[in-house]
Amino acid sequence: MVTARPPRVFRATGAVVLLGLSAVLAVFLLGDAVVRSGPVNAALLAPWPLLVVWGVYVAGVASDVRADATGVRVQNLLRRTWVPWGRVDRISMRWQLEFALYGGQVLSSFGGPARSRPRRLGVGGEKEHGNAEEEDGIAALHRLRSESVPDAGDAVVHGWDWPMIWTGLALGVWAVNAVIIAH
Numbered sequence: 001m002v003t004a005r006p007p008r009v010f011r012a013t014g015a016v017v018l019l020g021l022s023a024v025l026a027v028f029l030l031g032d033a034v035v036r037s038g039p040v041n042a043a044l045l046a047p048w049p050l051l052v053v054w055g056v057y058v059a060g061v062a063s064d065v066r067a068d069a070t071g072v073r074v075q076n077l078l079r080r081t082w083v084p085w086g087r088v089d090r091i092s093m094r095w096q097l098e099f100a101l102y103g104g105q106v107l108s109s110f111g112g113p114a115r116s117r118p119r120r121l122g123v124g125g126e127k128e129h130g131n132a133e134e135e136d137g138i139a140a141l142h143r144l145r146s147e148s149v150p151d152a153g154d155a156v157v158h159g160w161d162w163p164m165i166w167t168g169l170a171l172g173v174w175a176v177n178a179v180i181i182a183h
Contacts, residue, residue, distance in 0.1 A: 007068040008144065010097070010112035010137050015060030022056045025049070044182055047175035054171055058164055063111030065097060067144045072099065076110045078165055082157040083107065085148035091141050101156065112137065 026049035033042035058077055066073045071084040083099060090100040099107040 005068065007066040007073070008140055010065040010067070010109075010141075012060055012063070012111050015056075015063075015111065019053070019056050019061050022053050026053050044178040047171050047178055051168075051171050051175060054164075054168055058161075058168070060111070062161065062164060063109070065109050065112035065141075067141055069144060069147050071148075072141070072144075074099070074107055074109045074112075075161065076108075078161045078168075080159045080161055081107055082159075084154060084156075085145045086154060087156055088145060091138060091145070093138060097137070097141075105156075 029049050030042055030046055033045050063075055063077055065075075069085075071082055072088070073080060073082045075081075083101065087101050088099050089102045092098050092100065097109045097112045099109075101107060
């Protein structure tokens with residue numbers, strides 16, 4: 001019996017830190033609003049910092065690359081694209097991770113590993129440790145591609161991240177209602 005391994009997830013390195021900082025700032029601002037003007041006014045102010053946190057989450061944390069033996073899923077903002085390994089011609093790194101597909105299409109990823117500065121040579125001409133994430137991410141993707149399942153399908157599937165879209169729409173409706181109530 002073959003057990004399926006969970007997909008390997010590649011995210012932008014600073015995304016989680018930026019999300020944490022924006023969430024702490026939003027909690028601080030909303031707590032200050034509750035203390036200074038009460039919970040009703042804080043509820044009218046709440047959608048704005050929450051929309052910022054939502055935007056940071058969508059742009060940073062939710063935008064990622066997930067790869068397993070069947071293929072790779074690239075999520076750019078609210079758009080998801082699943083590509084079976086059989087459709088991938090080449091994996092490369094320009095400013096960001098790119099998948100060249102057979103037929104000439106190129107799928108770039110907003111999340112995932114990005115090009116960083118070249119590693120410096122240490123004492124004796126050896127490369128320093130600590131900036132190997134780029135090579136590790138590309139090597140892991142090539143390894144997953146080499147272990148791919150041959151009959152994983154042939155279609156590239158595009159879709160939307162509906163839970164995040166509905167969350168953004170709910171926050172937008174809340175913000176519009178807050179403006180209407182305040183005026």
